Amino acid sequence: MTAVWQAAELETEDYWSWQLRGNCLDSPADLFFPDGDRRADRREREEKAKRICRDCPVLNHCREHALRVPERYGIWGATTPRERGVPPPHRRR
Template sequence: MAEISRLPGPVADRWDWQLDGACRTVSPESFFHPEGERGPARRNRAAAAKALCLSCPVLQQCREHALRVREPYGVWGAMTEEEREAQYRASIAQAS
């Protein structure tokens, strides 16, 4: 679950970047795996989502948001859940 305490408040300027997201042109299912999706189907879906992210004008804001609030699901800022978790672990290891 996302860490609610880390979510920015309801100030529109903090969320306006989402209006420019390339993801707004496709179904959310492209970014969030259905229950039980595994193997090539999951990798292919994630790769297609990440490809769209890489052309997105707000890629950096999206990635920073996902890492800051620890988004638990989906592809955000061209990073899968597993990639974000690996980055969290690497950050903790560097801090130690």
């Protein structure tokens, strides 16, 4: 199933306002959206981000958003792209 988004729906302030209640708001963005990290560091960083998510008041909304769009990068709603079924990016040879 492919989600089709209306541009007006994504541009409304109301649509994004749930993010202002997220536990991640006071955390460094690179914890949830890294600029590349080593595989050995990734699991630890992802688990740290997920711990912040698990007690979040908007956990379900965040996860639903990530699945609906779909978000292809970062930790959303205590899930990784792989857990959300996002195929890994193509690697250069």
